[in-house]
Amino acid sequence: MLSVTNLQVKYGNTEALHGISFTVNQGEIVTLIGANGAGKTTTLLSIARLGPPEGPKIASGDIVYKGQSLLNVPPHEIVTKMRMALAPEGRHIFGNLTVEENLKLATFARQDTEQIATDYQRVYDLFPRLVERRKQRSESLSGGEQQMLAVGRALMTGSDFIMLDEPSMGLAPLLMYDMFRALKELNSQGMTLLLIEQNARIALQFAHRGYVLDTGAIVASGDAKELMNNPEVKKAYLGG
Amino acid sequence: MLDTIIQQGFNALQLGSYYSLIALGYCLVYGVLLLINFAHGDIFMVGAYVAFFSATALLGQYGFIQPGIPGWVVLALTIPVTMLLTSGVGIFIERVAYKPLRLKGANRLYLVITALMMGIVLEYGNLAILGASRKSFPSLVPRVLIEVGGATVTSLKLAAIVVCFLVFGLLHWVVTRTKLGMAMRAVSYDKFAVPLMGIPLDIIIIFTFFLGSSMAGLAGLLYAMNFPVLDPFMGALVGWKAFIAAVVGGIGEIRGALVGGFLLAFLEVTVAATFSSELRDLISFSILLGILTWKPTGIFGKPRTTKI
Numbered sequence: 001m002l003s004v005t006n007l008q009v010k011y012g013n014t015e016a017l018h019g020i021s022f023t024v025n026q027g028e029i030v031t032l033i034g035a036n037g038a039g040k041t042t043t044l045l046s047i048a049r050l051g052p053p054e055g056p057k058i059a060s061g062d063i064v065y066k067g068q069s070l071l072n073v074p075p076h077e078i079v080t081k082m083r084m085a086l087a088p089e090g091r092h093i094f095g096n097l098t099v100e101e102n103l104k105l106a107t108f109a110r111q112d113t114e115q116i117a118t119d120y121q122r123v124y125d126l127f128p129r130l131v132e133r134r135k136q137r138s139e140s141l142s143g144g145e146q147q148m149l150a151v152g153r154a155l156m157t158g159s160d161f162i163m164l165d166e167p168s169m170g171l172a173p174l175l176m177y178d179m180f181r182a183l184k185e186l187n188s189q190g191m192t193l194l195l196i197e198q199n200a201r202i203a204l205q206f207a208h209r210g211y212v213l214d215t216g217a218i219v220a221s222g223d224a225k226e227l228m229n230n231p232e233v234k235k236a237y238l239g240g
Numbered sequence: 241m242l243d244t245i246i247q248q249g250f251n252a253l254q255l256g257s258y259y260s261l262i263a264l265g266y267c268l269v270y271g272v273l274l275l276i277n278f279a280h281g282d283i284f285m286v287g288a289y290v291a292f293f294s295a296t297a298l299l300g301q302y303g304f305i306q307p308g309i310p311g312w313v314v315l316a317l318t319i320p321v322t323m324l325l326t327s328g329v330g331i332f333i334e335r336v337a338y339k340p341l342r343l344k345g346a347n348r349l350y351l352v353i354t355a356l357m358m359g360i361v362l363e364y365g366n367l368a369i370l371g372a373s374r375k376s377f378p379s380l381v382p383r384v385l386i387e388v389g390g391a392t393v394t395s396l397k398l399a400a401i402v403v404c405f406l407v408f409g410l411l412h413w414v415v416t417r418t419k420l421g422m423a424m425r426a427v428s429y430d431k432f433a434v435p436l437m438g439i440p441l442d443i444i445i446i447f448t449f450f451l452g453s454s455m456a457g458l459a460g461l462l463y464a465m466n467f468p469v470l471d472p473f474m475g476a477l478v479g480w481k482a483f484i485a486a487v488v489g490g491i492g493e494i495r496g497a498l499v500g501g502f503l504l505a506f507l508e509v510t511v512a513a514t515f516s517s518e519l520r521d522l523i524s525f526s527i528l529l530g531i532l533t534w535k536p537t538g539i540f541g542k543p544r545t546t547k548i
């Protein structure tokens with residue numbers, strides 16, 4: 001469904017991705033793992049088509065989703081036409097808006113009123129804490145609650161392909177398991193997930209397949225279980 | 241005595257209406273793009289000229305429309321024409337001058353300098369095209385004198401004040417209650433994440449310039465009707481004052497622009513009435529300086545909370 005081929009990406013003159021290739025099939029959970037600075041965030045920003053000045057520039061290669069190249073699709077159409085959403089690294093929630101307004105904003109371009117109502121329900125079911133804080137300015141949420149809002153917002157775009165950049169960041173262990181349970185639940189409802197995690201162990205327990213990224217290149221890939229038992233991966237990312 | 245106070249009160253309200261209408265545009269653009277659009281005062285001037293040409297054309301001065309349309313119809317048509325064409329100029333400047341710099345990730349300083357230069361281009365462009373002779377704005381509707389508590393106010397003056405508050409009410413509704421307004425607030429907080437919500441950033445920016453410039457155009461029209469002599473530099477000083485009013489009110493907060501505009505007008509009128517008009521700007525701006533020293537973010541401004 002998503003296929004990235006020989007993707008070469010730059011920030012200014014420095015190359016951050018040296019021609020990576022990977023695929024994500026419909027209904028899968030795929031994880032990208034790798035150390036700090038490996039290029040995980042860069043990969044997701046490239047797929048979401050967030051370009052310069054803040055984002056990276058694609059130098060060569062292709063990103064094809066459902067048979068269409070995304071290279072000339074503007075970022076807002078990645079959401080509205082391709083129905084792919086990104087919950088970005090660092091959450092980027094709109095702190096000056098309430099929780100409810102943040103969710104509502106994600107429906108900006110949607111017309112399917114009934115489905116929107118169902119989606120609100122789904123977000124509030126997955127993250128009941130957001131219900132109590134509906135009217136609160138979102139910058140007053142705790143880090144973990146902001147993370148839930150960021151994921152909830154991605155769901156409210158009505159996408160069926162969601163990219164998550166370290167969704168467990170800042171979550172206490174208990175909440176982290178809640179978050180992954182919520183994501184698993186979404187996946188069982190048919191949502192395709194592309195997940196980035198610092199915590200490789202959890203990511204591999206949770207995903208179907210994984211790719212290991214090291215300084216801009218993919219160095220290992222395969223079934224999540226396979227990767228977990230791969231001695232190299234074990235040594236480098238799973239603490240021996 | 242009382243009638244003088246009421247009279248001066250209306251003068252201040254009228255002046256404040258122009259300041260506020262212009263300050264709102266500074267405020268919106270700053271709020272959304274963190275850009276101080278120094279060309280905005282000259283957009284007010286453009287508004288006055290657009291209104292002039294629209295009104296005189298409709299009155300039949302250039303021949304392609306037969307004379308005879310009643311003044312109030314001309315006015316009713318001139319209002320939307322002025323707002324639309326003036327906002328067109330504002331949006332054009334955004335597309336041509338600011339957007340390319342923004343896409344290159346230029347430092348904000350360069351954008352501000354570009355805005356200053358755009359203002360100068362508008363002033364001297366006008367001078368080059370229309371020459372130095374001043375235009376006098378035609379009278380479209382008869383000036384009715386209205387008696388209020390012993391003082392007399394013209395209907396035009398009252399109209400400027402009423403329009404300012406109506407426009408503010410409408411703007412407040414747009415910003416707080418509509419999805420577009422919500423998107424504007426979102427852009428002001430975090431531009432990066434806005435496309436991720438499926439929102440085209442450009443549309444929000446264009447909409448912001450549309451709102452700001454059409455309000456400046458409306459202010460230009462109202463001003464020209466009350467002070468019917470137009471010249472290419474009429475927007476410069478008013479623009480600076482409106483900008484200062486927006487900062488004192490708390491730039492980025494539309495309530496602040498409204499309050500700042502009226503505060504400045506009341507200071508000016510009070511100083512001119514009690515001391516002399518030569519001391520007007522000196523004393524008023526010293527007081528504003530005092531307010532900023534006491535509260536650097538302006539009256540309604542909140543210090544930006546750092547985002548983690």
Ligand SMILES: Nc1ncnc2c1ncn2[C@@H]1O[C@H](COP(=O)(O)OP(=O)(O)OP(=O)(O)O)[C@@H](O)[C@H]1O
Nearest residue numbers: 011016034035036037038039040041042043054089
């Ligand atoms: N805005 C930027 N400008 C220049 N270089 C950047 C920028 N963002 C990232 N880089 C560089 O690109 C490389 C990949 O960064 P990226 O953020 O994709 O890593 P990551 O795998 O997400 O790391 P982390 O786990 O720390 O989030 C790094 O070397 C980084 O320094």
Ligand SMILES: [Mg+2]
Nearest residue numbers: 040041042089
């Ligand atoms: Mg990252």
